[in-house]
Amino acid sequence: MSQTDFVRSLPDAEPDNSKVTIWQILHIDPILLSAVVLTLGFGFIVLYSASDGQTFYLKRQMILAGVGVVVMFGIAQIPLSVIRRWVWLPYLGGLVLLVAVIYLGTEVNGAQRWLNLGPVSFQPSEIVKLSLPLLVAAYLGKRQLPPRLKHVAASIVMILLPVALIVVQPDLGTSLLVAGSGVSVLFVGGLRARYIIGAFVLMLVSAPIVWQWGLHEYQRERIITMFNPEADRLGAGWNIIQSVTAIGSGGMNGKGWLLGTQSHLDFLPEGHTDFIIAVLAEEFGFRGVCLLLALYSLIIGRGCWISFTAKTPFSRLASAALIFTFFIYVFVNMAMVSGMLPVVGVPLPLVSYGGxxxxxxxxxxxxxMAISTEPGTLKS
Amino acid sequence: MREDSLFRDEQLEVRLIQGRLQFLALVVLACLAVLALRYHYLQIEQFEQFVTLSDENRIHVRAVPPTRGLIFDRNGVLLAENKPSYTLSVVPENVPNMLELVDKLSVIVDLTESDIERFQEQFHPGRRPFEAVPLRYSLTEEEVARFAVQEFDLPGADIQVELIRHYPLGEYFAHVVGYVGRINERDQASIDAEAYAGLHVIGKTGIERQYESELLGEVGYEYVETDARGNVLRVLERHHPLPGKNIYLNIDSELQVAVHDQLRGEQAAAVAIDTESSAVMALVSTPSFDPNLFVSGISTREYSALLQDLAKPLFNRAIQGQYPPGSTVKPMFGLIALEEEIVTPEFTVFDPGYYYLEGQERPYRDWKDGGHGTVNLSKAIEESCNVYYYELANKTGIDSLAGYGSRFGLGHLTGIDIPGEQSGTMPSPEWKREARGVVWYPGDTVNVGIGQGFTQVTPLQMAQTTAVIARRGSVIKPSLVQSVGEQSFEPVIEDVIEIKDENWDLVSDAMRNVIHGTYGTARAIGADLEEYEIAGKTGTAQAISIAEDVDYDDLELEKRLRDHALFIAYAPVEEPKFSVGVIVENGEHGGSMAAPIARIIFDKLLEPTHTDSPLEESRVAN
Structure with a gap:
């Protein structure tokens, strides 16, 4: 971050990097921004239809998106060294809130996930979702890579603390996603293959034990439902059958905007939140799904490129973990609504309604964006 | 050194991270491809199946019930109509908690145990999903209003305006028109469920049952779009139902009502037939009941009251009551004996008040103590002499009597167009062997001769055989229905009994004397009759069998043990237009109890001036 850092440029570094563009001054990545805005716009269109032509949800979503854009610009201006140094603070705050939610949280669908702060209610797990990969990236970024066993162990402790707190809410889905975001840092950081294999074996061995003792009844139910939704057509299987029917009946071109019968006749539950992809698929067909996948691919691809060309180990690890977490959300949501994964409470990024x-x-x-526009060139 | 190692490390690390990133990018790419394939599979390959599923989801076929055909009398008086009625019904698929709903509803509307029981019975397996199941019929305006206020709290329950069968003339036509009732499990097994989709009632008795398929009409369908809770959002397509056909009866409702009112209080039946076409002008059985009770389901209490009533109001005496015909068979047997040349008009029998079969010690009594003296056929009919007929029957023999009797209409169904008719009995040696397993005795023939013993007829058969006599031998099936929709029924002559004119003349004259002769057993009804002449025959049938040698006094017998009064007649004598059969149970004597009914019928039918009919009121009322 000093001039001396700049001097020690690598011979193969691109000469362009030394040239300061307007985007770097504004800390904006134009490609990422356009992809995000396009996805968001597509999301607004679908959300309007999913909320039955009522503008209530759409207005709120637009206001939140406006707030989000401002926050995004603000965050992008923060020097990465500050983030790296202070990320433990939101992480710790997140942990505290996760403890608080156990005692003070609002119960929704049999799980305490929401914290009411006057007019605003939010899920503390969101804070951890972001700060955890950053913290692990900051920690490992300072160490030699591939990480040594004790550093791996320390990282796992960082990961397990919030995961455990989320598991007891209970919210198995989110805890797995949070764990994924943390573990992805370890993986990108070069976690040795033997640890990876060892973890897999451990998971396989513990799976039956977890199934028997570690899962709530509703979680087992969801998993069973995924494999055989017909068994309980009007109960747990209803959501899956209706969403898969909505998707399938969209065909190639879809039924047309605002014309989805499944969603507009209330067959589809949660049409504007977690199951919004079913509305999109029903009304815009396979073409619409492909368009959305293309937009996501653009975001993810750009994210990968940012990570690939990031200047510091922290930036590389953090951006990789963030973009991978983003991908996991896309994948888990689209897979669960189309009946490939059990139903977990995961929104579709940038499209689902939810502040x-x-x-x-x-x-x-x-x-x-901050990473993308980070001044300087590859360095440690 | 440290800087160097860091520097080397960095290059290695960058390559390590980039390698891992490339691997992750590949995983991501593969996963996105899997997603694309999954959506491709659902949306392109399985498209047809899911479109069908989605349409099945939202589109329901709903039956539109047809309106049932109306029933009128011959003059267009309405006998069965469809009146709007409010029905509270429930779509079980939309009810979260049925017990709770029924509880809540029972506060708003009056629900009896039998309402609920009946409601539950309708959850049979073959039920169409999302079809409303009726819970309470005929809600009052107040109940409808109370429901409307709380409807938001009662998901699945709804009030429908439905057309309900109504019989404006109630009990007067219960035994003719019959009634419709709820389709029960037994009906369910025998009907085409498709044809009755959306309908809750079916013809149970009388015309309603006999002409069910014509009255029913054809069910219509509509395709409706529903939301997830089954609420109908719009009708996509509608195939209109075809209303049932209207039926016109041969019955003259003025006559029907007048006869019914005359017989009120008695257990009696009367049938009047137009002799030209065998059209049934009146078919009365008293006591009767209000058929409207059955339409929306009769309560157990009301039903058992009807069942346990000793007067048997549900029993249609006119076609189901089987009575010994008594002396009403005499004109017919006289014709047979004349035609078979067993007797001549001049042949006489001396009647001392009793009759002995050759070689038997058992006396066959005449109803008149001391007997009628010397009697020929004419006098035997006019005064209803039994002894002459004992001799006549004995000489004619059972084979001729039964053979002709059957052709005249005894012992088999007349084929009238309402269900439930009984055949009566025209006994013969073959019949006795089969039915009783014993041989025929000469004494049986003697009893048959005066319409006793095993002989049994229905009031309809009495009117029918009298119509055959009035038409001089042609047999036409009696019919209640004149026309169904556009189609009217023409009388068909099924048989002609060949009998010489002079024999017809003699018997017709003797029957005329029953009313208009000096000693006629029904002369009371002919005393003031000048406009036309009636030919008839009285009859008395034993309600219980009494040992022949025991004298008895009518007055000492309980009423229900007294003899039945019978009367048959046709009029006018010269050019017969109508025939009548009347029976008054325990009326004791045909001349005094049954004949006046016939007189009223003929007066109504033959005199064009009808006045003071209660029908005028009912017409206005409806």
Whole structure:
């Protein structure tokens, strides 16, 4: 971050990097920004239809997106060294809130996830979702890579603390996603293959034990439902059957905007939040799904490129973990609504209605932009 | 050194991270491809199946019930109509908690145990999903209003305006028109469920049952779009139902009502037939009941009251009551004996008040103590002499009597167009062997001769055989229905009994004397009759069998043990237009109890001036 850092440029570093563009001054990544804005716009169109032509949800979502954009620009301006140095603070704050939510949280669908702060309610797990990969990246970024066993162990402790707190809410889905975001840092950081294999074996061995003792009844139910939704057509299987029917009946071209019968006749539950991809697929067909996948691919691809060309180990690890977390959300949501994964409470990034998720996505994009426009060249 | 190692490390590390990133990017790419394939599979390959599923989801076929055909009398008086009625019904698929709903509803509307029981019975397996199941019929305006206020709290329950069968003339036509009732499990097994989709009632008795398929009409369908809770959002397509056909009866409702009112209080039946076409002008059975009770389901209490009533109001005496015809068979047997040349008009029998079969000690009594003296056929009919007929029957033999009797209409169904008719009995040696397993005795023939013993007829058969006599031998099936929709029924002559004119003349004259002769057993009804002449025959049938040698006094017998009064007649004598059969149970004597009914019928039918009919009121009322 000093001039001396700049001098020690690598011979193969691109000469362009030394030239300061307007984007670097503004800390904006134009490609990422356009992809995000396009996805968001597509999301607004679908959300309007999913909320039955009522503008209530759409207005709120637009206001939150506006707030999100401002937050994103703000975050992008923060020097990465500050983020790296202070990320433990939101992480710790997140842990505290996760403890608080156990005692003070609002119960929704049998799980305490929400914290009411006057007019605003949000899920503290969102804070951890962002700060955890950053913290692990900051920690490992300072160490030699591939990480040594004790550093791996320390990272796992960082990961397990929030995961355990989320598991007891109970929210198995989110805890797995949070764990994924932390573990992805370890993986990108070069975690040795033997540890990876060892972890897999451990998971396989413990799976039956977890199934028997570690899962709540509703979680087992969801997993069973995924494999055989017909068994309980009007109960747990209803959501899956209806969403898969909505998707399938969209065909190649879809039924047309605002014309989805499944969603507009209330067959589809949660049509504007977690199951919004079913509305999109029903009304815009396979073409619409492909368009969305293309937009996501653009975001993820750009994210990968940012990570690939990032200047510091922290930036590389953090951006990789963030973009991978983003991908996991896309994949898990689209897979669960189409009946490939059990139903977990995961929104579709940038499309699903929901403030907490939207704001945290913009924070993520902001950090990615900060990394993308980080001055200097490859260095440690 | 440290700086160097860091520097080397960095290059290595960058390559390590980039390698891992490339690997992750590949994983991501693969996963996105899997997603694309999954959506491709659902949306392109399985498209047809899911479109069908989605349409099945939202589109329901709903039956539109047809309106049932109306029933009128011959003059267009309405006998069965469809009136709007409010029905509270429930779509079980939309009810989260049925017990709770029924609880809540029972506060708003009056629900009896039997309402609920009946409601539950309708959850049979073959039920169409999302079809409303009726819970309470005929809600009052107040109940409808109370429901409307709380409807938001009662998901699945709804009030429908439905057309309900109504019989404006109630009990007067219960035994003719019959009634419709709820389709029960037994009906369910025998009907085409498709044809009855959306309908809750079916013809149970009378015309309603006999002409069910014509009255029913054809069910219509509509395709409706529903939301996830089954609420109908719009009708996509509608195939209109075809209303049932209207039926016009041969019955003259003025006559029907007048006869019914005359017989009120008695257990009696009367049938009037137009002799030209065998059209049934009146078919009365008293006591009767209000058929409207059955339409929306009769309560157990009301039903058992009807069942346990000793007067048997549900029993249609006119077609189901089987009575010994008594002396009403005499004109017919006289014709047979004349035609078979067993007797001549001049042949006489001396009647001392009793009759002995050759070689038997058992006396066959005449109803008149001391007997009628010397009697020929004319006098035997006019005064209803039994002894002459004992001799006549004995000489004619059972084979001729039964053979002709059957052709005249005894012992088999007349084929009238309502269900439930009984055949009566025209006994013969073959019949006795089969039914009783014993041989025929000469004494049986003697009893048959005066319409006793095993002989049994229905009031309809009495009117029918009298119509055959009035038409001089042609047999036409009696019919209640004049026309169904556009189609009217023409009378068909099924048989002609060949009998010489002079024999017809003699018997017709003797029957005329029953009313208009000096000693006629029904002369009371002919005393003031000048406009036309009636030919008839009285009859008395034993309600219980009494040992022949025991004298008895009518007055000492309980009423229900007294003899039945019978009367048959046709009029006018010269140019017969109508025939009548009347029975008054325990009326004791045909001349005094049954004949006046016939007189009223003929007066109504033959005199064009009808006045003071209660029908005028009912017409206005409806």
């Amino acid at each position: 907490t998720s939207l704001i945290s996505l913009f924070i993520m994009v902001g950090i990615l």
